[in-house]
Amino acid sequence: MSNYYQPEIECASREQIRAWQDERLVKTVRRVYDNVAYYRRLMEEKGVTPDDIKSVDDLHKLPFLTKDDLRDAYPYGLVAAPLHDCVRIQSTSGTTGRRVVAFYTQHDLDLWEDCCARAIVAAGGTKDDVVHVCYGYGLFTGGPGLNGGSHKVGSLTLPMSSGNTDRQIQFMCDLGSTILCCTPSYAAYLAESICERGLRDKIKLKAGIFGAEAWSEEMRQDIQNKLGIKAYDIYGLTEISGPGVSFECGEQTGMHINEDHFIAEIIDPATGEVLPDGEKGELVFTSITKEAFPLLRYRTRDICVLSHEKCSCGRTHVKMTKPMGRSDDMLIVKGVNVFPSQIETVLLNKGYPANYQIVVSRENNSDKLEVMVEMTPEMFSDSVSEVGAREKELVGALKAMLGIYAIVKLVAPKSITRSEGKAVRVIDKRNLY
Amino acid sequence: MTAKQISVFLENKPGQLVELAKTLNQNNIDMRALSLADTKDFGIVRLIVDDPYKTACVLKEAGYISSITPVLAIEIPDEPGSLMQVLSLLGENGLNLEYTYAFTARKKDCAYMILRMADNDKAVEVLNKNGVRLICQSDLSALFED
Incomplete structure (x- = not known):
C-alpha cells in the first residue's frame, strides 16, 4: 500500500538507523573540528574534543548552534568543504541582519533531493506523475528542493514558481498536473480559485505536498475537500538543507524525519536539557551527511513532539508533530520568516519611532501582515498625498527588507496597546498552533 | 496675508472626530469652518478657529498630532x-x-x-x-x- 523511494533506508531497522547515525556523527564531528575554526572554538569553550563523541549517546556533550552563530560566521565561517567543491547557495528570504546562507556540494544537493523524492513518493508520486511546483524558485529552498526531488522520482516537473494564479490554473488544466507543491495558504487560495471558476472537473490533482508555514487540520480538510486530493505536510529549513527534512506518509499523523541524514533531539528551550521522547520542546537537528554545511545541534526554535511509535506505513524513522509554536519571536508569514526586529530596523531607518505593532491575520486562507505605526509630528503633513507617499515609501522599504508585502497603517500617537508599560509588538490572530 | 488653518491627524475609525470636538469644546475653542479629508486609514481635519495658537497648544496637550498650515x-x-x-x-x-x-x-x-x-x-x-x-x-x- 505504501510507497517508498528508498525502502531499504526508509524502512531500515532501528538498529541499522542507529548504526548509521553513530558512524556518521563521529565522522562529521571529527571533520568539522578539523576543518572549521568556528566549531573548534565552540567545542573548546565547552571542553569537548572529537574523541569525546563516540556515538549518538554523546551528542548532548556538543555545544548548541543558533541563528546568531550563523550570523556571526556569515558568510563562509561554517563552511566545512573547500569552496571549489561547493556548487550551490540557498538563503532564507533574502533579508538583512538575519540572513542565513547555506552551501551545498553536489553530494549535498543529491541527499537533499533524495529527501524531497521520499516525500513525493510517499504522497503517491511516480514517473507517471506531473509535479506542479509553485513554491518560489531562487534563493528560497522550496522551489529548487521539490523540483530536484521530482526529477529524482522521474516525474514530469512543472517549475511554475509562485504567483500568477491564472497561469497556474491554466497549466494545471492543460498539462494535467497530478501533484501540487506549494505553501498551504497558496494551495487553499488555488483551491478556491479553481472552484470559483468551475474548473474542479478539469483538474487531475490527486495529492499535494504543502509546507514552509504552519497550517491547521481544518485547513487541511478544507484543501482536501475543495480539490479532492490528499494533502501531505512537509517540513524543513534552509539551515539543515531545505524542505524534506521530514515529511508525512499516508497516515497523516506526523512527519518522518530522515534520520539517516539528520539526528533530531527535543530540548527544554530554557535550560537546553534534552527531554525524553513524547515531551514537548524545541527541536534540535544535527546533520550527519552533509559536506559543505553540516550543522551540529542546531536549534530550530520550533516547538514540537517526537514519537518513535510504530507507523502503519512501514517507515521506521521517528515522527515529529507539526511545529506547535516558536521559542523565539520569529513569525512565518506567507512562508517567509519575519522577525519583528527587521521591521523595527526599517522604521528607525525611515525616521519613525520604534512604536509599532505587527498584526498578522489570515483572510481567505491567505496571510495578511499589517504594521501599525504611530504618527509623529515630524511625519505629519497637511497634505493627504504627502502622508500617503510616506506610507508608500515605508511599504517599499518593508518589502525590500522582508521580501513580502506588508500593509502600513498610520495610527494616532500612543494608540498602540501597551500592557504594563510594555508595548505588545506582535498580535497573531491566525491561531496556528 | 494668510490665514492659520489647524490641520489634525485622525485615525479613520468611529469616535475619533467626536473626541476631537470634545477637546475643543472643553477649551472653549470656537470653530468657523471644518473640512475633513479622508483616506481608508486616516483623515486630516482642517479647522478655521478663533485662536489658532491656543488651539495648537490645546491639541498638543491632548496628544494630537497637528500643524498650523498657512x-x-x-x-x-x-x-x-x-x-x-x-x-x-x-x-x-x-x-x-x-x-x-x-x-x-x-x-x-x-x-x-x-x-x-x-x-x-x-x-x-x-x-x-x-x-x-x-x-x-x-x-x-x-x-x-x-
Whole structure:
C-alpha cells in the first residue's frame, strides 16, 4: 500500500538507523573540528574534543548552534568543504541582519533531493506523475528542493514558481498536473480559485505536498475537500538543507524525519536539557551527511513532539508533530520568516519611532501582515498625498527588507496597546498552533 | 496675508472626530469652518478657529498630532458665479489648487473660501491684482466677534 523511494533506508531497522547515525556523527564531528575554526572554538569553550563523541549517546556533550552563530560566521565561517567543491547557495528570504546562507556540494544537493523524492513518493508520486511546483524558485529552498526531488522520482516537473494564479490554473488544466507543491495558504487560495471558476472537473490533482508555514487540520480538510486530493505536510529549513527534512506518509499523523541524514533531539528551550521522547520542546537537528554545511545541534526554535511509535506505513524513522509554536519571536508569514526586529530596523531607518505593532491575520486562507505605526509630528503633513507617499515609501522599504508585502497603517500617537508599560509588538490572530 | 488653518491627524475609525470636538469644546475653542479629508486609514481635519495658537497648544496637550498650515482666505459675494470667477483667475494663471472649502459668517451677502495653493505667494499676487479681497487671520478672528 505504501510507497517508498528508498525502502531499504526508509524502512531500515532501528538498529541499522542507529548504526548509521553513530558512524556518521563521529565522522562529521571529527571533520568539522578539523576543518572549521568556528566549531573548534565552540567545542573548546565547552571542553569537548572529537574523541569525546563516540556515538549518538554523546551528542548532548556538543555545544548548541543558533541563528546568531550563523550570523556571526556569515558568510563562509561554517563552511566545512573547500569552496571549489561547493556548487550551490540557498538563503532564507533574502533579508538583512538575519540572513542565513547555506552551501551545498553536489553530494549535498543529491541527499537533499533524495529527501524531497521520499516525500513525493510517499504522497503517491511516480514517473507517471506531473509535479506542479509553485513554491518560489531562487534563493528560497522550496522551489529548487521539490523540483530536484521530482526529477529524482522521474516525474514530469512543472517549475511554475509562485504567483500568477491564472497561469497556474491554466497549466494545471492543460498539462494535467497530478501533484501540487506549494505553501498551504497558496494551495487553499488555488483551491478556491479553481472552484470559483468551475474548473474542479478539469483538474487531475490527486495529492499535494504543502509546507514552509504552519497550517491547521481544518485547513487541511478544507484543501482536501475543495480539490479532492490528499494533502501531505512537509517540513524543513534552509539551515539543515531545505524542505524534506521530514515529511508525512499516508497516515497523516506526523512527519518522518530522515534520520539517516539528520539526528533530531527535543530540548527544554530554557535550560537546553534534552527531554525524553513524547515531551514537548524545541527541536534540535544535527546533520550527519552533509559536506559543505553540516550543522551540529542546531536549534530550530520550533516547538514540537517526537514519537518513535510504530507507523502503519512501514517507515521506521521517528515522527515529529507539526511545529506547535516558536521559542523565539520569529513569525512565518506567507512562508517567509519575519522577525519583528527587521521591521523595527526599517522604521528607525525611515525616521519613525520604534512604536509599532505587527498584526498578522489570515483572510481567505491567505496571510495578511499589517504594521501599525504611530504618527509623529515630524511625519505629519497637511497634505493627504504627502502622508500617503510616506506610507508608500515605508511599504517599499518593508518589502525590500522582508521580501513580502506588508500593509502600513498610520495610527494616532500612543494608540498602540501597551500592557504594563510594555508595548505588545506582535498580535497573531491566525491561531496556528 | 494668510490665514492659520489647524490641520489634525485622525485615525479613520468611529469616535475619533467626536473626541476631537470634545477637546475643543472643553477649551472653549470656537470653530468657523471644518473640512475633513479622508483616506481608508486616516483623515486630516482642517479647522478655521478663533485662536489658532491656543488651539495648537490645546491639541498638543491632548496628544494630537497637528500643524498650523498657512492658507489663503478670500471674501467673495454670496451670489452665483463669484466662485467661478476666482477659480478662473487661478486657472488662467496656472495656479494649482490643492484643496478648498467654504463657509459663511454673520456678515450679510458675503461668503468665505479657504484656498490651499501649491504656491501661496504667487496666488496672493494674482488675487490682489484682480481685486479679490484676501483676509488675514486677524480679520478671520474678528468674524467670530460680531
